[in-house]
Amino acid sequence: MSGSEALPTELGEVRESLIGWYEADHREFPWRRTDDAYEILVSEVMSQQTQLERVEEAWSEFLERWPDPESLAAADRSEVVGFWTDHSLGYNNRAKYLHEAARQVVGEFDGEFPEEPEGLQELQGVGPYTGNAVASFAFDNGDAVVDTNVKRVLYRAFDVPDDDAAFEAAARELMPAGESRVWNNAIMELGGVACRKTPKCDEAGCPLREWCSAYETGDFTAPDVPTQPKFEGSRRQKRGRAIRVLKEYEELPLDELGPRVRVDYGGEDSEEWLRGLVSDLADDGLVEIEGDRVRLRR
Structure with a gap:
């Protein structure tokens, strides 16, 4: 899907909503009061x-x-x-x-x-x-501005692909003809105030909630906001569990540490996985390894 194809059919309503939101209230920077x-x-x-x-x-x-x-x-x-x-x-x-x-x-x-x-x-x-x-x-004679804030809005609201050409096509299609001053100010303000890395959709009264894919699904990833890997079952979780176990026992052989870190520990690949995990911890200065034994570094 190209950038412009991702946009909703009610472009007029989208434009009116965003401009109305901006004109009702926005950050007052002095350069916005001059031409x-x-x-x-x-x-x-x-x-x-x-x-x-x-x-x-x-x-x-x-x-x-x-x-x-x-x-x-x-x-x-x-x-x-x-x-x-x-x-x-x-x-x-x-x-x-x-x-x-x-x-x-x-x-x-x-x-x-x-x-x-x-x-x-x-x-x-x-x-x-x-x-x-x-x-x-x-x-008032420009094209649609496409900065990081605008990309975030387009990606989240309308599922525009993470592609510069797609963003530019969508931004051009979305901007009302001959209104680059108010439109570019409005959509950048939206990205800076409501559609931030940590969104404030309801708090900022985002005018695009009716059409916004991210607001509907709860998925607020964006080109500059990568998906955070799930913690449950992750390597981060297992690292933390290994440290907690070693705090309790101070020192353990690998074959006793493994089952305490991972309930499904066992088999030929498990020891290799565990050695890699504790090696990472040793590189970070958190544990010491001697042969098949691991202890918390003091």
Whole structure:
């Protein structure tokens, strides 16, 4: 099944529900209250691997110091990099790229930002994701944004396969035409607030519960949330049981330890399995092995 084929037939209702949920209540970040391309670019570059709550203060201070591309382009690069370092905003290359992008806007684009995602990608350090985000939030002229949060929503809600092409196809089909600003903000907000790694479906009032496969089945795995192996009968459980037995007896021969760890212990493969288990424990510094005897390391 392709990405778009996985979507429900009631696309209009899905769109209305998500946009209505977002417009009724969402996190208030200052860059959501502007359509200035420069201000939005700064927020996007700062947010690449930094929590949004931490970006707020740095974003405001950056714009107080360099309020437009002209002032940033005229700044000494070392000052921009220094600001980046002082505010723990990640790799300094991002500061260098942002400074160079401002110079391009001033020198090559007469101070005006391109309005298309492709044009924005001509700026230093602006890739497909950032270009599309700026086009969406500044000019309402972008495609569907597909980040980790969006993938998680699509995978859980509509069973979109874990495949980049499928995610992009589904995201494009789902986004209402000409509404990239509100839509991309809304679906990313959903992933960041409700459809988190640990979901908060009811608490956050997720508007997609009516159509959501994960909500119906209780399976909230996702591309960035792998399935946790069952504990019952697992190797993790047997390791823990071996340690508890050795705490009680301090030291045991393998043929006495085995039946206490596994009720079905016996047969030619069991000893090999047990030796592998206690070897792992020894590698972790938890037990000591001498011949056929195992004891808890003190």
